[in-house]
Amino acid sequence: MSSYIQKKKSPEILIVEDEHDIADLISLHLNDQHYSTTVARDGDKGIELALSKNWDLIILDLRLPGVDGLEICRQVRQNMQYIPILILTSKSSELDRVLGLELGADDYMTKPFSILELVARVKAIFRRVASISNSGSYALVSKKLSLGKIEINEEAREVTIANNSLDLTVKEFELLVHFVKHPGKVFRRSELLNKVWGYGHEGYEHTVNSHINRLRAKIESDPAKPEHIVTVWGVGYKMEMPNLSI
Ligand code: CA
Numbered sequence: 001m002s003s004y005i006q007k008k009k010s011p012e013i014l015i016v017e018d019e020h021d022i023a024d025l026i027s028l029h030l031n032d033q034h035y036s037t038t039v040a041r042d043g044d045k046g047i048e049l050a051l052s053k054n055w056d057l058i059i060l061d062l063r064l065p066g067v068d069g070l071e072i073c074r075q076v077r078q079n080m081q082y083i084p085i086l087i088l089t090s091k092s093s094e095l096d097r098v099l100g101l102e103l104g105a106d107d108y109m110t111k112p113f114s115i116l117e118l119v120a121r122v123k124a125i126f127r128r129v130a131s132i133s134n135s136g137s138y139a140l141v142s143k144k145l146s147l148g149k150i151e152i153n154e155e156a157r158e159v160t161i162a163n164n165s166l167d168l169t170v171k172e173f174e175l176l177v178h179f180v181k182h183p184g185k186v187f188r189r190s191e192l193l194n195k196v197w198g199y200g201h202e203g204y205e206h207t208v209n210s211h212i213n214r215l216r217a218k219i220e221s222d223p224a225k226p227e228h229i230v231t232v233w234g235v236g237y238k239m240e241m242p243n244l245s246i
Contacts, residue, residue: 043067148242
């Protein structure tokens with residue numbers, strides 16, 4: 001047992017946003033929730049600060065003067081330990097790019113957004129991070145999922161198929177977990193968007209298709225004839241029940 005009591009410091013959030021009103025509003029509301037905030041008002045300052053220390057969260061606008069938000073996201077993912085990133089976008093075409101590029105952002109909001117919803121999303125990110133970092137080895141063992149030859153350790157985010165480990169992106173992993181938890185159930189693309197991406201992305205069904213194709217390339221022995229995630233024509237996709245015969 002530690003012999004001293006460490007004072008819990010408030011989470012430090014970096015806000016990279018060139019629109020002053022929006023940055024100040026976010027900052028004000030997060031300060032109200034006892035988060036400590038720092039604002040960078042252009043991309044150059046943003047990237048300098050983002051790479052300067054392990055922030056507890058970065059809220060990142062995509063369109064910035066100087067270095068853009070996508071580049072900042074990429075650099076943080078390449079150079080830093082895991083830092084949660086919440087992306088702000090002003091256009092759905094940008095959102096499409098973010099989803100398509102799989103930059104590993106933790107959440108996205110399109111402008112205009114509700115400040116209360118943003119605060120709720122921030123809290124949700126911190127709850128997720130806390131549950132990951134509080135999980136001990138017992139939890140790691142108990143969090144295993146399996147279906148046929150597919151084994152998933154949700155906490156460690158590891159997947160093996162017939163004992164070969166797979167390298168999946170965040171969304172590929174989440175899609176696979178979703179399917180493995182619901183074997184035999186058919187999901188429409190719009191349902192998968194809601195369940196896996198989390199909220200209304202109407203019109204982004206092709207995002208689901210492209211992720212399924214990439215996932216198949218990794219988990220199927222012949223992606224042209226999938227045995228795990230199969231297409232249900234005119235409806236969507238389902239995870240086949242494993243063959244239980246011996
Ligand atoms: Ca902007």
